[in-house]
Amino acid sequence: MRVVRTPAEVRAALAGVSRPLGLVPTMGALHAGHLALIRRARAESATVAASVFVNPLQFGPNEDFERYPRAFDDDLTQLREAGVELVYAPHVATMYPPDFATAVDPGPVGERYEGALRPGHFRGVATVCTKLFATVTPDRAYFGAKDAQQVAVLRRIVADLDLGIELIVVPTVREPDGLALSSRNAYLDADQRAAAPALHRALDAIVAAVRSGERDAQRAVERGRAELRSPLREAYLDVVDPRTFAPAPEIRAPALAIGSAWIGTTRLIDNEPIEATA
Amino acid sequence: MRVVRTPAEVRAALAGVSRPLGLVPTMGALHAGHLALIRRARAESATVAASVFVNPLQFGPNEDFERYPRAFDDDLTQLREAGVELVYAPHVATMYPPDFATAVDPGPVGERYEGALRPGHFRGVATVCTKLFATVTPDRAYFGAKDAQQVAVLRRIVADLDLGIELIVVPTVREPDGLALSSRNAYLDADQRAAAPALHRALDAIVAAVRSGERDAQRAVERGRAELRSPLREAYLDVVDPRTFAPAPEIRAPALAIGSAWIGTTRLIDNEPIEATA
Numbered sequence: 001m002r003v004v005r006t007p008a009e010v011r012a013a014l015a016g017v018s019r020p021l022g023l024v025p026t027m028g029a030l031h032a033g034h035l036a037l038i039r040r041a042r043a044e045s046a047t048v049a050a051s052v053f054v055n056p057l058q059f060g061p062n063e064d065f066e067r068y069p070r071a072f073d074d075d076l077t078q079l080r081e082a083g084v085e086l087v088y089a090p091h092v093a094t095m096y097p098p099d100f101a102t103a104v105d106p107g108p109v110g111e112r113y114e115g116a117l118r119p120g121h122f123r124g125v126a127t128v129c130t131k132l133f134a135t136v137t138p139d140r141a142y143f144g145a146k147d148a149q150q151v152a153v154l155r156r157i158v159a160d161l162d163l164g165i166e167l168i169v170v171p172t173v174r175e176p177d178g179l180a181l182s183s184r185n186a187y188l189d190a191d192q193r194a195a196a197p198a199l200h201r202a203l204d205a206i207v208a209a210v211r212s213g214e215r216d217a218q219r220a221v222e223r224g225r226a227e228l229r230s231p232l233r234e235a236y237l238d239v240v241d242p243r244t245f246a247p248a249p250e251i252r253a254p255a256l257a258i259g260s261a262w263i264g265t266t267r268l269i270d271n272e273p274i275e276a277t278a
Numbered sequence: 279m280r281v282v283r284t285p286a287e288v289r290a291a292l293a294g295v296s297r298p299l300g301l302v303p304t305m306g307a308l309h310a311g312h313l314a315l316i317r318r319a320r321a322e323s324a325t326v327a328a329s330v331f332v333n334p335l336q337f338g339p340n341e342d343f344e345r346y347p348r349a350f351d352d353d354l355t356q357l358r359e360a361g362v363e364l365v366y367a368p369h370v371a372t373m374y375p376p377d378f379a380t381a382v383d384p385g386p387v388g389e390r391y392e393g394a395l396r397p398g399h400f401r402g403v404a405t406v407c408t409k410l411f412a413t414v415t416p417d418r419a420y421f422g423a424k425d426a427q428q429v430a431v432l433r434r435i436v437a438d439l440d441l442g443i444e445l446i447v448v449p450t451v452r453e454p455d456g457l458a459l460s461s462r463n464a465y466l467d468a469d470q471r472a473a474a475p476a477l478h479r480a481l482d483a484i485v486a487a488v489r490s491g492e493r494d495a496q497r498a499v500e501r502g503r504a505e506l507r508s509p510l511r512e513a514y515l516d517v518v519d520p521r522t523f524a525p526a527p528e529i530r531a532p533a534l535a536i537g538s539a540w541i542g543t544t545r546l547i548d549n550e551p552i553e554a555t556a
Contacts (some may be wrong), residue, residue, distance in 0.1 A: 007440045069464070099522075101386060102438035107379030126380070131440045134412075160380035162285045185528045244377075
């Protein structure tokens with residue numbers, strides 16, 4: 001496994017490698033969710049590359065960029081054991097030199113929910129992924145279903161910018177009690193951790209309400225909201241079109257239950273798909 | 279020479295072609311300025327592709343998108359005779375389907391001068407070129423020096439998005455009386471055409487003022503302004519940093535004299551480099 005730091009080194013390392021080439025972009029602090037992405041990439045790619053980069057562009061000024069978990073040596077051990085051939089781990093100054101000015105803006109799909117709570121977040125995600133895709137030129141890129149709005153944003157820019165990359169979305173990996181794996185779970189103390197699965201129960205309650213015949217999104221969401229008790233504080237809970245992230249007031253087509261809750265100073269997100277209804 | 283209409287057709291046509299691959303993006307209505315780009319690309323590329331696409335994103339609502347000159351059959355004849363292997367001529371609906379939403383924003387370099395007169399213009403240029411570059415994946419792309427701010431914008435996005443493409447800037451081709459070739463020159467009537475070279479004379483006067491020792495940009499610009507007489511009406515005339523397109527009040531480094539003037543309902547642009555001064 002090679003570890004490189006610049007676009008030129010990536011291009012030199014990947015010149016002539018066997019394809020298909022799979023890319024797993026990460027911010028490091030790897031957990032079993034990331035390893036599921038790498039396993040899937042490994043299974044269907046001749047060459048697997050991963051990136052490790054905590055992207056300052058996608059953090060707001062009052063967010064957790066500085067304290068975001070970093071575990072680079074442990075990440076490299078996991079990536080090596082998972083069979084990754086190339087790790088791209090650029091420095092911030094390489095990705096964003098002082099005169100850096102370009103932004104990739106995905107438009108309305110990035111404006112609600114996470115986009116509203118984190119102004120500029122999806123512009124940062126779209127910009128860094130455009131850079132990573134241009135540098136690595138993968139055939140396929142792998143993302144977790146947990147970050148569903150990120151997936152919708154990236155589908156939008158890949159289609160709109162003719163990037164010619166297939167996005168592969170891998171199901172969310174969960175703890176036995178239903179909590180979605182996230183690097184931010186490390187911020188939770190024992191009591192917060194014990195309470196955290198309520199977010200997933202809220203989403204399950206929305207799905208169950210739809211399954212039992214509820215077609216009005218707000219009534220279904222109320223059923224979920226009943227699960228969100230202290231110490232969780234709702235940031236949002238809704239049913240959306242998974243492609244546009246527009247609210248779906250009447251649940252008629254395949255839809256997505258999405259939710260976010262604060263526990264202390266940590267905000268968790270999760271989602272559950274709602275099957276097509278007759 | 280093959281003519282194709284979709285990104286998938288471009289990728290299929292270019293799979294395995296000899297490199298380096300040169301791309302000459304155009305809006306059609308080809309003239310000797312475009313042919314100079316193609317000659318340069320032909321001289322240093324194993325394969326030459328050209329695009330012909332009048333990009334609605336880079337025209338404002340009150341601009342000349344509808345009346346912009348179109349001469350596709352004649353363009354194809356010229357491209358074939360110039361030795362182009364592949365022409366990518368997408369339909370507007372292919373480039374911008376109804377749910378298209380992504381924008382590539384180059385930041386401050388695109389905000390003054392043409393960017394101020396044409397809000398959204400350089401976002402449109404940056405977006406379409408990102409698409410063309412992602413589709414064709416050229417090693418080098420060729421642009422005319424006449425559109426100097428466009429060149430600065432494209433240098434910005436190629437660097438910022440790690441596109442790994444070399445931009446080659448080809449000197450402006452001029453009529454014997456100094457008028458820069460432009461597809462928009464076709465809009466001029468005989469009297470307007472006779473007056474049009476005054477724009478280039480104004481830029482030459484700025485360069486001459488600097489050459490004779492003037493270091494104050496505004497005094498140099500005044501010397502140029504004296505050349506802009508009716509029927510020309512100044513849109514802007516200035517001295518800028520050619521990389522950032524920021525005004526250069528004191529002329530100390532390599533700089534660029536830029537100008538634009540209206541003649542009737544047509545607006546022409548031009549520029550002249552100012553050599554490094556001691």
